[in-house]
Amino acid sequence: MSQNDSAAGATQDLPTIADLHQAATRIKPYAHMTPTFSSTGIDARVRANLVFKAENLQKAGAFKFRGACNAVMSLDNESAQRGVITHSSGNHAAALALAARLRGINATIVMPDNAPAVKKAAVASYGARIKFCESTEQAREATVARLCEATPMELIHPYNDARIIAGQGTAALELLAQSPQLDAIIAPIGGGGLLSGTAIAANSLGIKVWGAEPANADDAARSLAAGRIIPVVNPDTVADGLRTSLGPLTFAVLRNSIEGIITVDEAYIVEAMRLIWERLKIIAEPSGAVPLGALLQHGAPAGVQRIGLIISGGNVDLDTLPWIQA
């Protein structure tokens, strides 16, 4: 890993392309090599040649398994035997639970008590211990601290962790091997783990990267413009996976490695999600449709024709689709 970017407040070394390659080797026995998809109809619509990387078809339904698996499988035996812990109401929770089960160690997931039943069930189905807390960042972190004081465990943060970033970057490594002709990649950004890993992978080949985030949760765009992390507070967006704020480590990676952040209005996120379902015949969650939403709303960035888009996940409540009024 390269030297600590202390100016940005990062508390760990920044992950490098070598870390990504090690992660790819480490997770290979466990993770899916996900397929890519294309659609002449969607290409005609956005006047670009798109390649969709289907991380919705990844284990546990999202790219999150890559980072969680890399973190869990890289623990030494002593650390592993203490078990792992995280706080998450979303895809990272299920991913860490599954990775821990595959290594045969305990996982503790701190979830807000108002998390959707389907997410609680997914985490429980992988055999993890669930601890509920109030639905605030402070309550989550306090609960983790209290549990770790009683029983020391390895904290695997959802994104502000070099092992996680390196794991998430393996999706872009695969995509760039599957589609060597790409000019650029667009990935969604919430906490920044996926986009950081994507940038490290793409930069190593001189390929441009943009992030895409909901206009209603544009903290990444504002943070990078301001040069400091501006947290988001209760954003109102259908893209439930992108409601988190950057961490010091992801901020440190992203400030020097991407072309910019494209913000997307809610209507375009929903339209993009539906277009992926209709044309590609695969289930994308709203967050996973944000990169296509960016192209629908703004068109392709200037000078860029062949674009890889990462469909980050496919975990959706099928009872409440955003284009159907209940």
Next chain:
Amino acid sequence: MSQNDSAAGATQDLPTIADLHQAATRIKPYAHMTPTFSSTGIDARVRANLVFKAENLQKAGAFKFRGACNAVMSLDNESAQRGVITHSSGNHAAALALAARLRGINATIVMPDNAPAVKKAAVASYGARIKFCESTEQAREATVARLCEATPMELIHPYNDARIIAGQGTAALELLAQSPQLDAIIAPIGGGGLLSGTAIAANSLGIKVWGAEPANADDAARSLAAGRIIPVVNPDTVADGLRTSLGPLTFAVLRNSIEGIITVDEAYIVEAMRLIWERLKIIAEPSGAVPLGALLQHGAPAGVQRIGLIISGGNVDLDTLPWIQA
């Protein structure tokens, strides 16, 4: 092709495994080699090891492209220049339109005037000429006959055609190459083109085949039991692709080549469809979920553990999902 089974009223030679291999070679430059999917959660639910063949990810969203492509690409130049014609309100219409476009010839599609707008748009988007008629079998056939009298064209029937059956059978050929350990395959049955081709492919390797159809459209089960074609009349089933009756050719193939037909209640079809969306993260239309519905309702056939299921298509009206009350 083998000799005509005149006792069954078949008007063409029955397709053979050699015809399937020729079809596979013929369509290879145009059709997708579709991927397979598995789910430990679904396997646990039905107590069997399932491999789903994702023909919903085929061109034009259904296995139908295989047969249509084989038929169109096997025409001699003189026949091809006259153009092709069919009657269909569903996936065969779009598939034939696309295959004709790929060969650069004209396609005429006779559709009932009450066909869904989305299906009309799909056919039109491939450049086919659409002729509307009343929504009865007689009106469709009379319209085709009238059009062909004015301008001779090559009729490509949706299923009662050896070229179509051979093309549809290439899905099972691929599946058996992708998953050589299967004990059996279950495919949906409407007109019988897919199931006939599947049986020819599987029989050549000694692998058992079952058909699955809605209990509300159980004409195939009744026809095979009676030893004669019993047409279905206006069946009430969510599986819109399986409302057709057997033809003489598919009846002749199926009567000697399958283990049986499993009938499935509507609730199990909907549950299976939802399970595929939720666990496999891919869009199956109701007809494509009928084989899994058969296993949910009845369990695996005795003595069969590793089962291939063909997800026949993924063309769904996303505004009206069968598990959401409007």
